[in-house]
Amino acid sequence: MSNVKKAEGKLGVLVVGLGAVSSTFMTGVLMTRKGLAKPVGSMTQYDRIRVGEGADKKYLKYNEIVPLADLNDIVFGAWDVYPQNAYESAINCEVLKEKDINPVKDELEKIVPMKAAFDHNYAKRLTGDNVKQCATRWDMVEQLREDIRNFKKENGVDRVVVLWAASTEVYVPVDEKVHNTMADLEAAMKADDREHIAPSMCYAYAALAEGAPFIMGAPNTTVDIPAMWEMAEKTKMPIAGKDFKTGQTLVKSGFAPIIGTRCLGLNGWFSTNILGNRDGLVLDEPANFRTKEVSKLSTLESILVPEEQPDLYAHGNDEDTQYYHKVRINYYPPRNDNKEGWDNIDIFGWMGYPMQIKINFLCRDSILAAPLCLDLVLLSDLAARNGRYGIQRFLSFFLKSPMHDYTKDEVPVNHLFQQYTMLKNAIREMGGYKADEAID
Numbered sequence: 001m002s003n004v005k006k007a008e009g010k011l012g013v014l015v016v017g018l019g020a021v022s023s024t025f026m027t028g029v030l031m032t033r034k035g036l037a038k039p040v041g042s043m044t045q046y047d048r049i050r051v052g053e054g055a056d057k058k059y060l061k062y063n064e065i066v067p068l069a070d071l072n073d074i075v076f077g078a079w080d081v082y083p084q085n086a087y088e089s090a091i092n093c094e095v096l097k098e099k100d101i102n103p104v105k106d107e108l109e110k111i112v113p114m115k116a117a118f119d120h121n122y123a124k125r126l127t128g129d130n131v132k133q134c135a136t137r138w139d140m141v142e143q144l145r146e147d148i149r150n151f152k153k154e155n156g157v158d159r160v161v162v163l164w165a166a167s168t169e170v171y172v173p174v175d176e177k178v179h180n181t182m183a184d185l186e187a188a189m190k191a192d193d194r195e196h197i198a199p200s201m202c203y204a205y206a207a208l209a210e211g212a213p214f215i216m217g218a219p220n221t222t223v224d225i226p227a228m229w230e231m232a233e234k235t236k237m238p239i240a241g242k243d244f245k246t247g248q249t250l251v252k253s254g255f256a257p258i259i260g261t262r263c264l265g266l267n268g269w270f271s272t273n274i275l276g277n278r279d280g281l282v283l284d285e286p287a288n289f290r291t292k293e294v295s296k297l298s299t300l301e302s303i304l305v306p307e308e309q310p311d312l313y314a315h316g317n318d319e320d321t322q323y324y325h326k327v328r329i330n331y332y333p334p335r336n337d338n339k340e341g342w343d344n345i346d347i348f349g350w351m352g353y354p355m356q357i358k359i360n361f362l363c364r365d366s367i368l369a370a371p372l373c374l375d376l377v378l379l380s381d382l383a384a385r386n387g388r389y390g391i392q393r394f395l396s397f398f399l400k401s402p403m404h405d406y407t408k409d410e411v412p413v414n415h416l417f418q419q420y421t422m423l424k425n426a427i428r429e430m431g432g433y434k435a436d437e438a439i440d
């Protein structure tokens with residue numbers, strides 16, 4: 001028997017950023033509700049998990065194991081720097097065809113973004129003016145908290161999840177003096193320390209303070225700091241991040257285990273992309289790309305570990321201590337949201353003889369991200385009803401750079417199939433079944 005509180009009433013989904021990913025996510029959910037589209041790629045809607053063993057085993061969908069919120073109970077809201085509503089955004093982003101947007105036009109038009117908590121220094125390429133006037137970062141938090149409270153009241157919503165699907169901010173390195181404790185973080189917000197307090201941190205703080213789980217879909221530092229873990233513990237709210245694992249990194253975290261499992265060697269892995277949407281434009285700025293680069297590079301490190309297998313993974317870079325791993329994103333407008341990724345993988349086999357693998361993924365960024373948004377939202381809401389709080393490691397499956405307690409040298413799990421086991425076991429446990437490590 002599941003020990004999770006039932007999903008009663010409406011679930012507010014407040015999305016930071018109303019761009020390509022968010023408008024595709026919202027349109028898909030609304031179209032699915034009308035029976036006009038299928039939520040392909042969503043684990044919560046399609047996957048079946050085995051529960052029980054031997055003669056008792058059965059394969060159940062997630063909502064047959066745990067009480068997930070129903071898609072019909074979702075109410076969307078958003079913040080954005082630009083004033084376009086979700087319909088205008090979906091049309092402008094050109095991810096979906098008009099025929100797949102128009103049947104839910106009325107509902108999308110009602111999703112009008114609230115003024116963003118924004119600082120131009122964190123995303124220089126954005127010029128929108130649908131922005132809050134804030135005296136300090138603390139004032140920013142207060143205004144966001146008020147937005148969440150008003151949204152709940154106006155929509156008769158019982159629970160809220162806040163999802164960051166806004167642009168990647170410039171890289172904010174963790175600073176122990178500011179980011180280690182809640183007291184220091186709050187003091188910095190009150191002192192309007194704009195260098196160390198990114199707007200995204202204000203959204204996260206506001207969400208947690210209002211009793212809402214917070215999910216970081218970009219690679220931003222935001223909740224990946226001890227002060228936010230403390231906040232999540234204090235408020236008993238789940239947090240998850242960072243960076244949706246959608247295209248190239250999904251392939252990487254699924255493919256690298258082939259090399260590792262077969263004990264093949266790796267000299268280098270070069271990944272490059274061309275991308276032409278607004279995300280690509282923002283990432284064309286070196287300081288914003290740095291945030292993404294750190295996130296994308298972390299994937300291989302815990303799957304192919306030079307210290308564990310020096311013969312296989314400790315050669316290839318300039319110092320010959322590790323394989324060479326390079327990631328590039330190139331802004332190329334003609335492709336818009338249809339990102340093309342290339343991977344060149346230099347491996348070696350028996351007696352060190354070199355071989356190459358090439359992967360060319362012609363993907364659609366927002367089409368891959370939308371189901372992740374749905375799954376992360378539904379599973380964070382589930383976790384909150386189950387009394388789970390702090391970093392939700394079982395959600396690593398959906399994330400490029402899974403959060404982990406680096407102050408205790410915890411190693412994140414990046415291996416896609418280990419992450420899947422963690423996901424299945426969390427669902428099993430919440431459903432009152434035993435966790436296990438069997439492969440099916």
Ligand SMILES: NC(=O)c1ccc[n+]([C@@H]2O[C@H](COP(=O)([O-])OP(=O)(O)OC[C@H]3O[C@@H](n4cnc5c(N)ncnc54)[C@H](O)[C@@H]3O)[C@@H](O)[C@H]2O)c1
Pocket residue numbers: 016017018019020021022079080081082093116117118119123126128164165166167168169199200217218219243244245246247277278279364365366368369
């Ligand atoms: N699509 C994918 O496959 C994928 C994968 C991993 C991560 N992401 C991340 O998801 C995010 C969204 O991607 P997208 O393609 O929708 O980008 P987008 O540029 O289309 O949309 C982002 C929106 O966020 C808004 N924004 C920026 N800062 C804001 C703030 N402080 N408050 C409110 N709104 C703000 C922008 O105005 C923009 O409309 C990006 O950070 C991207 O890196 C996407």
